[in-house]
Amino acid sequence: MSALIEVSGLNKFYGEKHALNNIEFTINKGEPIALVGPNGAGKTTLLSILCGYIKPCSGKVSVFGDEPGKRGNLSRLAALPQDAQLDPRFSIAKQLTFYAQLQGLTKSQAKLEAYRTLKLVGLEDSINSKPSTLSHGMRKRVTIAQALIGEPEIVILDEATAGLDPHNAREIRSLVAELSSQTTFILSSHDLSELERLCNRVLYLEDGCLQQHHTLTNSTDTQFITLRMAQQQDDLIPALNQLSQVTQVINTQDKEYLISFNINESEVALDVQILQLCHQNAWLYRQLINGKTLENQLFN
């Protein structure tokens, strides 16, 4: 598999501030990547370097085998900043047509491309609307359509669903999932459950350092069960600890328990035993997940 992005020994300073500290990772074609980290961790700085907006102080960064931002590669990578804005003066069709023309399409090709991308985000009926007549969610979808112009191979979406209602957020997630076979998405978000659903790999930045580098496959994860209850149950932890396969139970947050266990082939599967336990005690559970949630992978 060819690497689309290769980063090694990357450092970025803003004056005394060491914003990125010796970062190293590779992104291959067709694997959606999540970029996670607390405020000020260096996510925007890293994304800006990948786009070629700012230069690293040291290290190697290669995008499509070239320096980031190389002219010939500009249409191959699109980035949607968190605060992307539309021009209030022009219809969304005009704006997207203009951006498509900037990529070298003729006016008629560009119009078709504007229609194609607006259709992808479900806005083909609003094509002649000005941004002020659209809802916040619709405007966000227009900016995502803009990022998809010209079918870029890499699309960076910074907080693509922030501020959207659940319906709109779901539409965007479906679109990303649908396009992931042909487009490599890099998604930055504070919504870990969203990233968990969409991404195979996670880059976790903290204070400029790449702290963890996960692959979200369940194969390494089968020794954990995450149990979400309808109510906090004081008797639950002692009862779970009585089950012979269970090695540890952590109350990770309100009503959520992370259960570590050793598989014993001769016994009834642990998830079944846990459900029986809930049934016998009339404890209402909300969700049982085989494995750890992304949040628990990062923080527990």
Ligand SMILES: Nc1ncnc2c1ncn2[C@@H]1O[C@H](COP(=O)(O)OP(=O)(O)OP(=O)(O)O)[C@@H](O)[C@H]1O
């Ligand atoms: N232009 C700049 N000049 C000086 N310091 C900067 C500049 N841009 C970012 N920083 C600092 O570098 C660090 C990383 O900032 P960055 O914006 O990359 O973090 P982030 O992870 O994107 O944060 P957030 O989640 O809040 O958007 C922060 O301490 C920030 O204050």
